[in-house]
Amino acid sequence: MEEKNLIKSKDKNMNIVLIGMPTAGKSTAGVILAKLKGFDFIDSDLVIQNQEDRLLKELIEQEGIDGFISIENRINASLCVDHSIIATGGSVVYGAEAMVHLKSIGTIIYIKLSYETIKKRLGDAQQRGVVLREQQTLLELYHERCPLYESYADIIIDAEDLGVEELVNKIMEQLSSI
């Protein structure tokens, strides 16, 4: 799979923003990265739950997909943090304001996995609260999102066949080269 590292300066390095499909490992790897770098760890999903005082699943059920995306966009667009690893939710890339903001406060790393691996890890997407429209298949969702993740990424990490520690090491390697 293609990898990319387009960062030209270290100026944006005050936060690291992890994006990618649900189950890509953003939260799992993010917390380990935070320990290794001495950064704070922020999980956007938990910030959303906290600010809205509802579970993600309830938010999606009650507000609908567009309502959830709009809440997710607003909350991510107002994140005010420094020296943090930010694990985003998989649907964050539908929020243009959120992505412009996250890009302005950090280096965006896309954790890329094949459709097959995501499908295997995910199990029942609906049950996990994935933003999947009626009649839309997981494969369609994957193809809809991949170009968005790629377009916002400063660094793309091919995470196929990597365990969590290997993924974290690969991210650390890429970060040390920018």
Ligand SMILES: Nc1ncnc2c1ncn2[C@@H]1O[C@H](COP(=O)(O)OP(=O)(O)OP(=O)(O)O)[C@@H](O)[C@H]1O
């Ligand atoms: N490198 C990996 N190898 C195998 N399993 C993994 C790996 N990374 C994460 N997992 C498993 O995949 C599941 C989802 O991981 P995680 O919650 O970190 O994903 P996420 O990217 O944060 O997803 P979401 O967008 O839903 O928040 C967990 O059960 C985790 O143990």
Ligand SMILES: O=C(O)C1=C[C@@H](O)[C@@H](O)[C@H](O)C1
């Ligand atoms: O990828 C998705 O559609 C989602 C992933 C989760 O992290 C949550 O942000 C929410 O459940 C939607």
Ligand SMILES: [Mg+2]
């Ligand atoms: Mg997560």
